[in-house]
Amino acid sequence: MRVSCLMLVTLRDDPADAEIPSHKLLLRAGYIRRLGSGIYAYLPLLWRVLQKISTIVRQEMDATGALETLLPQLQPADLWQRSGRWAGYTAGEGIMFHLEDRQGRELGLGPTHEEVITALAADLLRSYRQLPVNLYQIQTKFRDEIRPRFGLMRGREFIMKDAYSFHANEASLRQTYAAMDGAYRRIFRSCGLKALAVEADSGAIGGSASQEFMVTADAGEDLILTSADGRYAANQERAVSLPPEPVELPGGLRAGGAGELLATPGQTTIEQLVGAHGFEASQLVKVLLLVARFEAGLRQPLLISLRGDQQLNEVKLANAVSAKLAGEHGVLLGIDPLSPELVAELNRIGGRAIDLSALPLGYLGPDLEDGVLTAARSSLVIEGRESRAGSAGAAAMPQPPRLHLSKTFLRLTDPTAADLPAFVCGANQVDQHRIGAGWAGLGLRPEVVDLRAAQPGDRCLHDPSQTLAAARGIEVGHIFQLGRKYSDAMEARFTSETGAEESLWMGCYGIGVSRLAQAAVEQNHDANGIRWPLAIAPFEVIVVSASAQDPVQVSLAEEIYDRLRSAGVDALLDDRNERAGVKFKDADLIGIPWRVVVGRGASDGQVELVCRDDGQRRDLAVEAALDALLDVIPAGRSGLESGVEA
């Protein structure tokens, strides 16, 4: 390809709406253009990168026996209603673009394909003899992200490789999951990326085991905790660790564990209590009030007890709450702090009102009575769901769920708090705490759930001499063992060896192809521009004649370009009538791994070979330069020596 024919438009200034290096560079170097928030055109240079990544992905997926396919992006709503995800994915903070066709039928634009593939599997897979199978596709996904960000990093339209496997039993699922783990490590290594495999939360997709693949980069959206020995790595959402040992409370239990009152005027935070009384934060139990929202209308107040020096991990909390209540009340839509606005909403739906002013915020103890949820004397009751005589149109709308407020707290206690023999906690009255309280003395038998966020510096479970260190990562891949969640919901069954009808076991495996391209830039750039790993660079070599006027240089450059191309090298020829400096700057910016400069030495058959990655230059005879390139390029196409580290 000749640069003169490439529609190359590079920018000298950083675009104002880009924040992180990779986003700026992709815009400046002419790889992408924004059409709307989270919507980008992939320009020809980037398309070459995406194709190369896709080729690597295909090779590795095919090598595991996976079958490439292409599924519809336009997906009928009833599929999603059958899996129970339609409401969660379209209402409120749902992420699916959806529309109605001319007949009034509802459709969604595929954010993921569990429903479609499971419906197909239900149709096609009848016998254990057909199993296992693993189907994959590389295609555009649509997600109405709450906050699109950083160019391709979080787009509303993006390219994803997604694979779905079906099995007769869990052991087979584990086998394919392990095969995908291996394939993913090879894919990222082949792309020339340093990636880290970490334990992950399985999130909204559901299922049991899951692992994420992170490209380490400062701009990453995820926090990863790793042990120095490399044996443990996890997303902070998921990470577990040994908490620091608490400091024993002097005096132990008082008043039989009911605690003695302690005047703490104006001291509503851990820091203030520690400062005023010389406590250690680990001697305190703090209480958080939250409300969980469920799809079927339940609003469940939560009373969470944590040791004072620990932080809540909201993902762990959501999982725990969901595990307890989602079966009966549908999908957990969210968990919110008990703010005045939320109290106002609860008051509208609760029948009786919560009186926020009666809650001694900052002085709450774990034994706060359920009575506060109904105790307000306000008789101001406003019916939330008055059914107005609706028009025909309104009548056709599905009825929103009836909101209702639980009158009792769901009380969950982190082990760090539950294990304290004696502690300081709020007294449920303003300006008072209690010292020397204990769980039994307060009349409580805490329900213990791991809710604390692991922190950098915590000791590791597998080896307490190791501590966790933090790194930031960009999630480029995620593999899940789904189990039978979708096959149960969508009745995707097969006949087993014993003749019984059983639900299929499923796994799913995703790679963000377009995100991966940008992550590669984030991990490989310098002040002058992008430094593509050879394996996914849009071109492997750029041939630049220093002077477009010198016919000797021009013809030698043409010759080298032709010979590289006929040797199977992806070569680019900068044949523009520009000054050498402009061509060099552009070559660095767009990040081509090797540059052949045909300049002053051209008449003596000498050229310069420049490596973009380390900046090294060598003056070589033409033949030597070609030999060097034909040696290093095929070797480099297979990626790094060692990519995935854990």
Add this chain to the structure above:
RNA sequence: CGGGAUGUAGCGCAGCUUGGUAGCGCACUUCGUUCGGGACGAAGGGGCCGCAGGUUCGAAUCCUGUCAUCCCGACCA
């Protein structure tokens, strides 16, 4: 959705406080000189100043509304 910021030429910005001819740098076109790290000179082209109302003799500038984009939080490949 909550909080913060910004919309002026393809890109980056000034002008707005104090209303009166729409500007600068880069990019683009033509000519000349230059030619190994984003050259120089000359001459040009390109603007519903995000949009809609309002105030005013007069609005990029003041007021109201609205839309869009970016950043910080919940979502995820």
